[in-house]
Every structure is written in C-alpha cells, then in structure tokens.
Amino acid sequence: MSLNGIFQYFVPKDKKFFPLFEQAGNNLIDMAQLLIENVNTTDVEYRKEICRKIEDLEHKGDNITHQIHLELGKNFITPFDREDIHALASSLDDVADFIHGASNRMDLYKLVKATQPMIEIAGLILEATEHVSKAIHELRDLKNIRNITDSCVRINSVENKADYIFDKAVADLFDYEKDAITLIKHKEILSAMEDATDKCEDVANVLESILVKNA
Amino acid sequence: MSLNGIFQYFVPKDKKFFPLFEQAGNNLIDMAQLLIENVNTTDVEYRKEICRKIEDLEHKGDNITHQIHLELGKNFITPFDREDIHALASSLDDVADFIHGASNRMDLYKLVKATQPMIEIAGLILEATEHVSKAIHELRDLKNIRNITDSCVRINSVENKADYIFDKAVADLFDYEKDAITLIKHKEILSAMEDATDKCEDVANVLESILVKNA
Amino acid sequence: MSLNGIFQYFVPKDKKFFPLFEQAGNNLIDMAQLLIENVNTTDVEYRKEICRKIEDLEHKGDNITHQIHLELGKNFITPFDREDIHALASSLDDVADFIHGASNRMDLYKLVKATQPMIEIAGLILEATEHVSKAIHELRDLKNIRNITDSCVRINSVENKADYIFDKAVADLFDYEKDAITLIKHKEILSAMEDATDKCEDVANVLESILVKNA
Numbered sequence: 001m002s003l004n005g006i007f008q009y010f011v012p013k014d015k016k017f018f019p020l021f022e023q024a025g026n027n028l029i030d031m032a033q034l035l036i037e038n039v040n041t042t043d044v045e046y047r048k049e050i051c052r053k054i055e056d057l058e059h060k061g062d063n064i065t066h067q068i069h070l071e072l073g074k075n076f077i078t079p080f081d082r083e084d085i086h087a088l089a090s091s092l093d094d095v096a097d098f099i100h101g102a103s104n105r106m107d108l109y110k111l112v113k114a115t116q117p118m119i120e121i122a123g124l125i126l127e128a129t130e131h132v133s134k135a136i137h138e139l140r141d142l143k144n145i146r147n148i149t150d151s152c153v154r155i156n157s158v159e160n161k162a163d164y165i166f167d168k169a170v171a172d173l174f175d176y177e178k179d180a181i182t183l184i185k186h187k188e189i190l191s192a193m194e195d196a197t198d199k200c201e202d203v204a205n206v207l208e209s210i211l212v213k214n215a
Numbered sequence: 216m217s218l219n220g221i222f223q224y225f226v227p228k229d230k231k232f233f234p235l236f237e238q239a240g241n242n243l244i245d246m247a248q249l250l251i252e253n254v255n256t257t258d259v260e261y262r263k264e265i266c267r268k269i270e271d272l273e274h275k276g277d278n279i280t281h282q283i284h285l286e287l288g289k290n291f292i293t294p295f296d297r298e299d300i301h302a303l304a305s306s307l308d309d310v311a312d313f314i315h316g317a318s319n320r321m322d323l324y325k326l327v328k329a330t331q332p333m334i335e336i337a338g339l340i341l342e343a344t345e346h347v348s349k350a351i352h353e354l355r356d357l358k359n360i361r362n363i364t365d366s367c368v369r370i371n372s373v374e375n376k377a378d379y380i381f382d383k384a385v386a387d388l389f390d391y392e393k394d395a396i397t398l399i400k401h402k403e404i405l406s407a408m409e410d411a412t413d414k415c416e417d418v419a420n421v422l423e424s425i426l427v428k429n430a
Numbered sequence: 431m432s433l434n435g436i437f438q439y440f441v442p443k444d445k446k447f448f449p450l451f452e453q454a455g456n457n458l459i460d461m462a463q464l465l466i467e468n469v470n471t472t473d474v475e476y477r478k479e480i481c482r483k484i485e486d487l488e489h490k491g492d493n494i495t496h497q498i499h500l501e502l503g504k505n506f507i508t509p510f511d512r513e514d515i516h517a518l519a520s521s522l523d524d525v526a527d528f529i530h531g532a533s534n535r536m537d538l539y540k541l542v543k544a545t546q547p548m549i550e551i552a553g554l555i556l557e558a559t560e561h562v563s564k565a566i567h568e569l570r571d572l573k574n575i576r577n578i579t580d581s582c583v584r585i586n587s588v589e590n591k592a593d594y595i596f597d598k599a600v601a602d603l604f605d606y607e608k609d610a611i612t613l614i615k616h617k618e619i620l621s622a623m624e625d626a627t628d629k630c631e632d633v634a635n636v637l638e639s640i641l642v643k644n645a
Contacts, residue, residue, distance in 0.1 A: 069423070069427075072427050082427045082428050083424050083427060083428050085427070086423060086424050086427045087424070090420055101378075101382075104382060105382065108382055108383065108385075108386035109385075109386055109389055110386075110389075110390075163531075167531075167534060167535065167538055168538065170538075170539075170618070171538035171539055171540075174539055174540070174611060174614075174615055175540075177611075178611075180395035180610035180611050180614070181389060181392075181393075181395050181398060183611060183614065184389075184395070184398065184399065184402075184614065185389055187614075188385070205520055208499070208516060209513050209516050209517070212499075212502050212512045212513060212515070212516045213512050213513045284638075284642075287642050297642045297643050298639050298642060298643045300642070301638060301639050301642045302639070305635055316593075316597075319597060320597065323597055323598065323600075323601035324600075324601055324604055325601075325604075325605075395610035396604060396607075396608075396610050396613060399604075399610070399613065399614065399617075400604055403600070
C-alpha cells in the first residue's frame with residue numbers, strides 16, 4: 001500500500017473507535033497503578049480493597065470492549081480493518097484479565113508480603129501499559145507511525161526484562177525457598193505477573209501488524 | 216461490508232464446510248461428555264477405557280480438520296474467508312487436544328478420585344462445547360448472527376466461571392493440601408481442564424472475528 | 431484465488447524476504463543443535479558457555495526479525511500478504527525465544543544432568559526446526575506447496591511426540607521423584623522445551639494459513 005493507503009486508513013476523523021481504545025489504554029494504566037499499590041502493602045484487608053478496585057476496572061474494561069463491538073456492528077466505515085479492531089480490543093482485554101488475575105492470586109493465596117521481584121515486575125507492568133497507552137493515543141495521527149513502532153520496541157524490551165526477572169526469581173526460589181508449597185505459591189504469582197507483560201507484547205504485535213498492513 | 220456482504224458470505228448453500236464444522240462441534244460435545252464420565256468414576260480400569268475413547272474421538276477430530284483442509288484445497292469458493300476457515304478448524308482442534316490432555320493427565324498421574332472443582336470444571340467444559348457447537352450450527356444461516364454472538368458471550372462467561380473455580384481450587388490446595396506433590400498433581404489436572412475452556416474462548420474469538428469481518 | 435493467484439503471490443523473484451526467512455530458519459537449527467549439546471553435557475561451566483552461544487543466536491534472530499520489519503517498511507511489493515510476513519517473522523522469533531528459555535532454565539536452575547526425556551525432547555526440537563527450515567526454503571517455489579504441507583504435518587507430528595514424552599515424564603516424576611522442589615525444577619525445564627515444539631507448531635499454522643490464502 002502506498003502513502004495514499006496510509007492516509008486512507010489513518011485519517012484522524014474517527015470519533016468512535018479511537019476514544020474507546022484510548023479509554024481502554026488509560027484503564028490499563030489505572031489497573032497497573034493499583035497493582036503497584038497491591039505489591040506495596042502488607043495489610044491484608046487493604047489488599048482485599050485494592051483487589052476489588054482492580055476487579056471493578058476489569059469490568060469497566062469489559063464494557064469498553066463491548067462498546068467497541070457495538071460500534072463495529074453499527075459502523076460501515078472503520079479507521080482500520082474490522083478484524084484488526086477486534087484483535088486490538090481483544091488483546092487489550094487480555095492485559096486487563098492478567099493484571100486482575102495476578103492481583104487476585106495475591107489475595108487468594110494469602111500472600112503477606114510481596115517479594116522484591118514481584119515489586120519489580122509490577123513496575124514493569126506499569127511501564128508496559130504506559131507504552132501501550134501511548135501507542136494507542138498515537139494511532140489517531142499518521143505522522144506518529146515511528147512513535148508507535150518505538151513504543152512497540154519498548155514494550156518488547158520491558159517484556160524481556162520481566163522475563164529475565166521472572167527466571168532469576170524462580171531460580172532464587174529453587175536456591176533459597178525450602179518449603180515447596182511456598183515456592184509454588186510465589187512462582188504462580190510471579191508467573192501471572194509475567195503473563196501480563198506477555199499480553200502487552202501481544203498488543204504490540206497487533207499494533208505492528210496493523211501498521212504493517214497499512215504502511 | 217454491507218448487508219450485501221453478509222448475503223454474499225453467509226449464503227446457506229455451502230454443502231462442504233458447514234457439515235464438517237458441525238461434525239467437529241458435535242465431536243467436542245462427545246468428548247466433553249466422556250470427560251464428565253471420567254471425573255465421576257473412581258474405577259481406574261474404567262478410567263483407562265474412557266481415556267481410550269476420548270483419544271479415539273481426538274483422532275476423529277484430527278480427521279475432520281484434515282478433511283476441511285482438503286476441501287480448502289479443492290474449492291475455489293468458500294462460505295467465508297479461507298484463512299478464517301483455517302483458523303476456525305485449528306481452534307476447534309485445540310479444544311479437542313486440551314480435553315484429551317486433561318483426561319490423559321487423570322490417567323497418567325494415577326488420580327483416584329476427582330475433586331469437586333474438577334467435577335465442576337468438567338461440567339463447564341461440556342457447557343462451553345455445547346455453546347461452541349450451537350454457534351457453529353448457526354453459522355449456516357445469517358439470520359442468526361445475534362444467536363452466534365449470544366453463544367460467544369456465553370462461552371466467555373463459562374470461561375470466567377472456570378477461571379474463578381480454578382483460582383479458588385488452587386487457593387484451597389494451598390490452604391489444605393500439605394503434600395506438595397499431590398498439590399502439584401491436582402493443580403496440573405485442574406489447569407489442563409481450565410485450558411480447555413480457554414480454548415473454547417479462542418473459538419468464540421475466531422467466530423466473533425468472522426462475524427465482524429462479514430457484518 | 432486461482433492458480434493465477436498462486437503465481438502472483440509466489441513468484442520466485444523476491445530477493446529480500448525469502449533470504450531473511452531462510453536465515454531465520456537456519457538460525458533455529460543452529461540453536462536447536464546447541465540445545466542438544468546442552469542436554470548432553472554435565473560440565474556446568476561448558477553449559478554456561480553453550481547458553482551464552484544460544485543467547486548470541488537469539489540476538490542474531492532478533493536482528494533478522496528487525497530486518498524483515500525494515501524491508502516491510504521499504505517495500506511496496508511483498509511475496510505474500512504483509513501481515514503474513516509479520517506473523518511468520520513473529521512466530522519464528524517465538525521459537526528462538528523458547529529454545530533460549532529452555533537452555534537458560536537449565537543453567538539458572540543449576541541442573542547437573544539432563545534426564546532422558548529432556549534429551550529426547552531436545553532431539554524433537556531439532557527435528558521440528560529442520561522441518562520449519564525446510565518448509566521456509568520451499569516457500570520460494572510454488573511447485574513445492576505439497577512439500578510445505580508435508581513439513582507442516584511432520585511438525586505437528588513431532589509436537590505430538592514431544593507432548594506425549596512430556597506428559598509421560600511428568601507422570602514418572604510424580605511416581606519416582608520424592609523431592610517436590612527437584613520435581614518442579616525438572617517439570618519446568620521439560621515444559622519450556624515442550625513449549626519450543628508448540629511454537630514450531632504455531633509456525634506451521636502460519637505457513638498453512640499462508641498457503642490456504644494463496645492457493
């Protein structure tokens with residue numbers, strides 16, 4: 001597709017899909033910020049409250065996804081391919097699910113104090129959602145294709161870091177945690193968190209695929 | 216795409232792909248029913264027999280997938296996009312693989328008695344496959360687009376329930392199961408079952424993507 | 431699409447994408463061969479050296495993926511759909527990530543001696559990457575569509591074997607490994623290896639989807 005193609009696809013006129021995607025992106029940042037509060041508290045009751053808030057935001061995200069689907073049903077013209085709008089909405093929804101899942105496990109498994117690697121990965125999840133949100137806000141404007149690509153590269157790099165911290169943390173559990181059940185518990189919480197960064201990478205993949213199709 | 220587009224794509228004339236997809240859907244229900252028998256027996260020999268039957272149905276599913284591919288090779292006109300036919304066939308195949316995997320683990324790990332959450336998730340797998348099969352049967356007829364969407368919503372809701380039961384069951388294992396190896400065993404079986412409902416959600420995603428493209 | 435379509439899409443004139451994909455395929459074979467060295471050594475220092483080499487090849491793979499993206503940015507005409515080029519590059523990258531991950535875990539978890547199932551799955555990973563590479567080399571030439579399909583079937587069959595060995599190995603761990611932490615360690619290494627064959631199956635899926643679209 002030519003430059004013409006880009007103009008055709010990324011005209012900044014859409015008033016329906018972009019605002020919804022931007023809301024979904026902002027919502028992920030809010031969730032990630034609450035997750036950071038979660039890993040920084042040792043107050044079990046306060047953790048429960050944070051988990052409820054994260055759950056509320058997850059429902060909010062579901063509503064946004066649902067509205068995107070309703071708009072797809074109502075609109076003949078979309079700012080990019082219909083199936084890509086669906087794929088982007090689904091992948092954003094997945095990130096929300098995994099942040100919620102990680103938060104939930106901390107409560108369900110009665111974690112008292114988050115470990116250092118959990119705190120670090122929670123920080124990386126926030127970083128990744130910020131890049132996701134930034135990339136989405138720049139979808140509106142075709143001049144920023146390079147910015148979107150940059151955000152995708154950064155998301156990949158954040159995911160690599162999370163991966164590394166996860167692997168190292170599990171290795172340390174094998175070295176120092178002598179209680180197998182505690183070891184599994186910590187590994188499962190870390191793994192849900194690491195999955196959340198994987199899902200951000202999936203969003204980056206959908207965004208790259210959209211750019212590639214329309215560039 | 217206009218209403219015209221829908222007619223063009225969902226004309227109920229196809230005699231090749233729809234019957235195969237319907238067979239694949241029915242096959243999943245048969246497998247899920249056997250899985251329920253599996254979680255309800257404590258007779259290790261009978262479990263082996265059920266596992267063999269599930270394996271046979273998995274091979275039957277592989278054959279259906281293969282026939283869909285053969286038809287794709289032979290037919291110029293398809294009821295919807297060629298790559299979506301491929302994606303739908305693959306996602307149905309994945310559900311079969313995971314039901315088979317869950318059943319297999321019960322036998323391989325020498326489970327004697329399925330736990331209550333296993334019984335509940337097996338029931339949800341059957342529910343999910345019934346919705347999958349229903350949605351597929353309604354692909355033939357474009358008047359039923361709302362019905363397909365409804366089935367997809369229901370599949371998502373079943374998956375959420377399975378997710379919740381899985382998380383709660385693992386939390387309970389951490390609370391009450393003092394033998395780490397038994398804990399891992401149960402967690403792995405539950406996890407394979409929960410994955411089967413995830414794969415049903417992937418089918419729903421493919422179906423939604425097909426609808427979105429053709430609506 | 432007609433035979434014409436095939437000619438249009440698979441003309442063996444592309445000088446940019448095919449060589450890069452072929453490099454990516456060859457790189458996977460190199461990585462898999464090093465993984466086999468890894469499972470066959472008990473020398474912890476030598477293992478560290480192999481891991482570093484695998485990591486270097488993973489970076490090499492990242493560079494190839496990056497070059498494919500650059501070419502997509504520069505070229506108006508591509509040998510098949512832009513999004514499929516992106517999907518194929520991503521899926522090859524995933525295989526590299528998981529071979530690297532499996533190798534890394536052996537080092538991080540301080541494995542001394544790989545078990546028989548690890549050695550077997552490493553062999554299957556090599557087999558799978560060889561089929562992947564073969565299929566990719568035949569993408570250039572449309573006469574070989576059947577050969578590509580054959581490679582995909584073989585990749586699926588290798589993945590099934592790896593799956594079976596993994597399940598059996600875990601069952602054996604439950605039977606014979608009385609130390610829960612060693613059990614988890616071995617299960618995690620096996621699981622990363624089995625995931626590498628899953629990712630080869632994803633490559634096969636992308637290849638099948640490309641064939642299906644263009645046949």
